[in-house]
Amino acid sequence: MKNKNRKFLLSLVLAIILIFARTSFADEIYSIDISADIDENGLAHVTEVWKTNEDSFDATEKYKVISDLNGIKIRDFKVSRNGEDFTEIKPWNLDLSFEEKKNHYGMIQKENGLELCWGITEFGENTYTLTYTIDPIVVGLNDYDMVYYRFIKENLEPLPDFISMTINSYKPFADETSLWAFGFQGNIENKDGKIIAKSSGDVNYGLVMLRMPKGTFATSLKIDQDFDYYKEMAIENSDFENNSYDNSSDEEISDYDQDADDHYEDEDYDGDFNAYDYFDQGPSFWNFGGFFSILPILFSGLIAGIFIKNKNESDSFRPINKEVLKNPKEFKEEYFREIPYQGPVEDTYLINLYAYKTNSFENYMNAFLLKWVYQGVVEFGEEDEKILFMTHTISYIKLIQKPEDMSLVESSFYDILQECETYTDDGKITQKEIEEYVRDHKRIPEVLSRKLSKNSLDKLCQGQYLSNEKTKKKFAFSNDSYNNNVKIEEKGLELYENFIKFKNYLADYSLIKERDINEVKLWDSFMIYAAIYGISKEVYKNFTEIYPEYEKMSYFDYYMIANINSYSHFVSQSFNNAANNFENSSHGGFSSFSGGGGSFGGGSGGSGGGSR
Incomplete structure (x- = not known):
């Protein structure tokens, strides 16, 4: 009798362990691969492929946060899972049930940003494909054309194990295109006119900065700034800046x-x-x-x-x-x-x-x-x-x-x-x-x-x-929000x-x-x-x-x-050290794990997305 009770108790304990172990498993994002094709007008047609493992049974949806758009629009959003197209719910409703969100996607508008949302649909390993248009991704500055876009925001939960960002243009990127990447351990290169950034270690976020000759794209987004305005924000606290640790608040x-x-x-x-x-x-x-x-x-x-x-x-x-x-x-x-x-x-x-x-x-x-x-x-x-x-x-x-x-x-x-x-x-x-x-x-x-x-x-x-x-700045990225x-x-x-x-x-x-x-x-x-x-x-x-x-x-x-x-x-000669480091890396090479402040499509703080 004692043996039977002992076996019963042991079986009960094992069952409880298995149940709680199952429900406590965290979601995983194995990889996020992003491809952005930029047309002549500076619009980027983006495809994101997320390979994930959905294991949080309390969650009903996945979402991606895009903030600090500052005049950029996100449109034509669509989602598919494992090759099956989803249907849009407009507007997206967070309070819908798991079954109601199944095979559906939608958008939630936020102040100066938005959330791309889609139903988990089925637990386990999934491959989600997101497509949307960034209108435009290219910014026309006084002296250059620029792409300065945070494709993956910080505080994504969980962080992906691997990311890649490939940027194509209506014509191959010229050799004089300058390129930098931020937010992950890895590298960026111009390979046969195609910009490719890949992680090889830890990932925090994914940001790409490109500097191109003025007039490369007929973009509608014009900002009365020189490239150096953004370069200096990008340098700060990055690996391109000497002694980047800053203890002053x-x-x-x-x-x-x-x-x-x-x-x-x-x-x-x-x-x-x-x-x-x-x-x-x-x-x-x-x-x-x-x-x-x-x-x-x-x-x-x-x-x-x-x-x-x-x-x-x-x-x-x-x-x-x-x-x-x-x-x-x-x-x-x-x-x-x-x-x-x-x-x-x-x-x-x-x-x-x-x-x-x-x-x-x-x-x-x-x-x-x-x-x-x-x-x-x-x-x-x-x-x-x-x-x-x-x-x-x-x-x-x-x-x-x-x-x-x-x-x-x-x-x-x-x-x-x-x-x-x-x-x-x-x-x-x-x-x-x-x-x-x-x-x-x-x-x-x-x-x-x-x-x-x-x-x-x-x-x-x-x-x-x-x-x-x-006058009030139309696009403000610092504490100084006025033009002189x-x-x-x-x-x-x-x-x-x-x-x-x-x-x-x-x-x-x-x-x-x-x-x-x-x-x-x-x-x-x-x-x-x-x-x-x-x-x-x-x-x-x-x-x-x-x-x-x-x-x-x-x-x-x-x-x-x-x-x-x-x-x-x-x-x-001393003051140029950090700026020179930045310029010396402009033809590709290692990415900076930090830095890249003031970019579009990103911003600091808040959720970057995940499951909920």
Whole structure:
């Protein structure tokens, strides 16, 4: 009797285990193979083949989320299973039963997106075929045609074991087509005019980015942006970006912006800034050359990330009446003999950009450093460090006191140095502390760069040099959802021309003879502008060639000027690292497991689809 009871109980336990084991099995997606055929008008006719194992008996349907369409339409959706066509239910009803959804499909419209839905129909292994049209998939930009589409959204449950995305065109893709893939471990290539991306490891999502010559497709979707606008979003946090891990939160960045803005408001700046005020404090009798020779080591890591987005920034502030701006060459042998703008030099950033088409943040930083060295508010030094049996010299910067009369971006840059100081035990900021700070706050340099452009626009508008009418963006992919419609006003046109003529004056050493050697303080303030023009070495040589006494009377020397220029060149090469990595991969190769922000058909967060 006991044996019978024991056998019965054992059988019952086994039955329960089998039942619960069966119902707890998870669905599987073995593979998703996507083929997109793009016609001459940029429409993609898509076929997706899902090979799955349906094992969740509580589920009644499969679904795929497509979000952030931003003007793109999805139409002509159809589904078949194992070769059998389904019938559409319009609109799709989530509350239908398993039997009612069987052999049917439909769509659910969402805000700026939709869900493609179909009934599971039968549990076990299935092959579903989805077809639909992306109208259009090609985006016409100012400089290129682009495909930037997330075919498989993140948070698909379960994630597929394998994905492939094949893109065909009405004519083979040319060799100059640039191509990138994001969201999975694998590769992408242009094979005989056909773009093929395949996973070879883990899959998170599936995104393809293509850059083609402008006019390749007659697409109806036009966006007033250059390709670099999307490239920089794609690079961020991708494997193409050096040191892509970012530990700084959006809240932290917002706080940083607010702190800097609060500082500027506390300044009570009334627009009466005098360039000579840069030199209110007495000179430091330190070795300027030694100080500036260590700057490349100390700041290369800090500034490397600042410039990647600057082209995007310049596009955002491009004047709508730029035709009124003459080429600087038209002002040859025309001169303006005084500092053209009586305000913080950083305010002139956009004027400098309009005139010389260069993103020269480093030149403005050099101007800040010249001021601080002059004021004696920073100290440099060297000390020996022993590693194993070797002794080598390391350099450091020490902040003595806070500079006076700081403008907005100058103050923000100084705040960064103060943050770096907190990483030290003795206040000596070495390369180690700079690197630690950058590793923990990677997006802060970008904030500083954006602040330079925005502050310049705000101050020049306040001074009625520019005007700006903001309009809501039709396609917004960042926190900045407005377009700047910047106009050069008559006063701004005069500043622009005087800005160019003043550079001509500084570069023409023969005109310096007009000045009195007793105006050395004035000449030193001229050196600030020489720094933002990027001609400080030439100007210093001109000054000393005309008046050799200047070298003794000035707070600067040629060795320091030369080193600050070397520093600028060093920084300029550093900032391109991430962008160059991106371009170097543009002919195919490995995919990036992360990155690709701002794409169409994707978006971050939320479900990517699965069973329900």
